[in-house]
Amino acid sequence: MKRWLPFFVALALTGCSQPSRQYGGELPEKVYGRIISLSPSTTELIAMLNSTHLLVGRTAGDTKPDTIKGITIVANPRPDIEKIIKLQPDLIVVEENLINPVDLAKIKEQKGFDVVTFDINSIDAWVEAVWKLGALTQQYSQASDRVDALMAVVRSAKSIPLDPKPRALVAMGGNRPWVAGVDSLQADLIRNAGGEPIGPPGDKFAQVNPEQVLEWNPDIVFASDPPAQYSGPAWKGTKAAKEGRILQVDRDLLLRAGADVQAVLSAMSREFQNMEVR
Known part of the structure; x- marks a missing residue:
């Protein structure tokens, strides 16, 4: 069954130089x-x-x-x-x-x-x-507001530590998967949301053998493709697949370091809090 995080469904629909004046933060x-x-x-x-x-x-x-x-x-x-x-x-x-x-x-x-x-x-x-x-x-106040909002979500997620932490990975490509490295933004979102990121080394996506995914055995997978594309034997053997936790996420939200980082972090945190990791 295809499952989307509710939050992601909502989002998916949904000159010349002159003298500078400092308002706050760094003066350009x-x-x-x-x-x-x-x-x-x-x-x-x-x-x-x-x-x-x-x-x-x-x-x-x-x-x-x-x-x-x-x-x-x-x-x-x-x-x-x-x-x-x-x-x-x-x-x-x-x-x-x-x-x-x-x-x-x-x-x-x-x-x-x-x-x-x-x-x-x-x-x-x-x-x-x-x-x-x-x-x-020159948008210092707006930048401050967005940074403050993100850090509030980080603090909220860390205020309820999970033990054990859900083992999570971010994937794209279905049965020929590319997985986010453990030093990537996606991995850091997982980490700050209360989970344990798993995947290849490095800060980029790397193509991996499906059997490697089975060896990692994630509790949950955030994928940019429909869960049906993760249907090979190796994927089916993971805890994430057995418990219906291969979750499709809008590709632009999941893969971009853009305006929705805070919302993605918040959604991951809620998903982790609702899990019962055995």
């Missing part, structure tokens, strides 16, 4: 008025900080929020440098592991705009990214 060297975002996560974070009006370019992979739909696409999937230059941005932001290194190097060679990259592989890194983008867009 200048204020930016024409920003291009080359990764869905940074686009979401800029919109989360009420700064969509500063965006002049985005990628074809950006799907949220609806307010970005009219913004010029400059990458599909690789960036069109000529189109970027014509838009005359003063700042380009991108999550570094979501852009080809050769393309990034070419963009950095161009004159007339700054380039800021992010490596968001943990909650702490997400917080740092929000603070940085808040400074770059």
Whole structure:
């Protein structure tokens, strides 16, 4: 039976430089008025900080929020440098592991705009990214509110420690699975939600043999695909499958370091609290 976390169902439906003035947090060297975002996560974070009006370019992979739909696409999937230059941005932001290194190097060679990259592989890194983008867009108060809200969820989850901790992994690809590394953002969300992340080493997704998943034997799986795609013998042998805990999660929510990190963390925490791990 296909099962979705209730929260995820709801979400699935659902310039020129000038002198800068410090409001709080980090003081940027200048204020930016024409920003291009080359990764869905940074686009979401800029919109989360009420700064969509500063965006002049985005990628074809950006799907949220609806307010970005009219913004010029400059990458599909690789960036069109000529189109970027014509838009005359003063700042380009991108999550570094979501852009080809050769393309990034070419963009950095161009004159007339700054380039800021992010490596968001943990909650702490997400917080740092929000603070940085808040400074770059002069949205200090909004950044503070979002960081405070996330840390409140972390504190709430940790206030009820689980023993034993549910062993959880994040997967995509069904019977040819890719699993989030134990140093990835997804693993850190599991950890801060009260679970124990399991998976390959590293901070990225890695393709693994289904038999390796059986050896890990997770109590719960957060998957970006329908549970029916995790139907091979190895998957069926896991506790997660036997107890109906292979949960489909909207792909964009699960895999992006964007605006819904707090909500994903909260949903994971609730799911762990409702489990009885034997």
